[in-house]
Amino acid sequence: MKRLFACTLLIFCTHFFAAAQQRPLLTEDVDITPEGAIEIAAGVDFFQNAKFPLSGLKGDLTRVGDVRARVGFSPNVEFQVEGVLQNFLAINSANNPSPIPLSLDGNSSNDAGDFIVSTKIKLRNETRNLPAFGFKFGFELPNSDQSRGIGTNQINVFGKVLVQKKFGKRGNGKTPRVNVFGNLGLAIMTAPLERFTQNDVLLYGLAGIYSVNDRINLVGEVNGRANTRSGTAPLGTESLGQFRVGTQIKASGLRFDTAAIFGFTRNSPRTGVTFGVTYETPSIFKPAK
Numbered sequence: 001m002k003r004l005f006a007c008t009l010l011i012f013c014t015h016f017f018a019a020a021q022q023r024p025l026l027t028e029d030v031d032i033t034p035e036g037a038i039e040i041a042a043g044v045d046f047f048q049n050a051k052f053p054l055s056g057l058k059g060d061l062t063r064v065g066d067v068r069a070r071v072g073f074s075p076n077v078e079f080q081v082e083g084v085l086q087n088f089l090a091i092n093s094a095n096n097p098s099p100i101p102l103s104l105d106g107n108s109s110n111d112a113g114d115f116i117v118s119t120k121i122k123l124r125n126e127t128r129n130l131p132a133f134g135f136k137f138g139f140e141l142p143n144s145d146q147s148r149g150i151g152t153n154q155i156n157v158f159g160k161v162l163v164q165k166k167f168g169k170r171g172n173g174k175t176p177r178v179n180v181f182g183n184l185g186l187a188i189m190t191a192p193l194e195r196f197t198q199n200d201v202l203l204y205g206l207a208g209i210y211s212v213n214d215r216i217n218l219v220g221e222v223n224g225r226a227n228t229r230s231g232t233a234p235l236g237t238e239s240l241g242q243f244r245v246g247t248q249i250k251a252s253g254l255r256f257d258t259a260a261i262f263g264f265t266r267n268s269p270r271t272g273v274t275f276g277v278t279y280e281t282p283s284i285f286k287p288a289k
Helices: 002-016
Strands: 038-052 057-074 077-094 108-111 116-124 132-140 156-169 176-190 198-211 216-227 240-251 254-263 271-280
Touching (some): 038 077
Antiparallel strands (some): 038 271, 077 108, 116 132, 176 198, 216 240, 240 254
């Protein structure tokens, strides 16, 4: 039932062709989608020299349909579904033998992504001197096929604290000049090749949005996960991290975005670029009281 609900919601998102709340950023802000509204997102990502230690593959990765949906259930709670409809990998090199059995078609592979279902709760509103606080928790579904060499096909759970502070106002008095937010949390990741084993990784993110004018924002972030074990992490749970810098442009009721991506850990893609668009529906339903 959970998978069916997720697929139904994703089809709805694709129909509207829209993107996430703070695309192209990965770091989560504290703001909640308005009650009864749905924010829906879609994007395309390109990564050079992407690495997949579990399968031993390396290559150039294209992610088509990076969809994200957020539903406002109350003034301080929203439900989220996010994931990639299809990954395409042009294989440049592979370990021989591979750590896991693979089913590949020549020098390329494709597969659906592992979708994430989560809930975000706003715990405290921002005041003049103190930031807003929130909490996000959820789990990653095993939607991928590990034999395709891209996904890990594991169930992972996570939780993280969200902090946000806005500074200054633009001429309209509503848009903050600077919006800074950060995340810190923990993910419990199943070790695919080790029975009864998990790896607890530290989740982190720090992002900022600078409002140039009413239509254009400049954005940047550092986001990733860090292995907390001494020594080498189990395959499939390695440290990952990236730096993103880009823009958001508002036009025709949509928010278009693009960003350059730079990996800074051993197993992160070397470089990349992302494009997307975001749309928020009016309040289309009223949650039950």
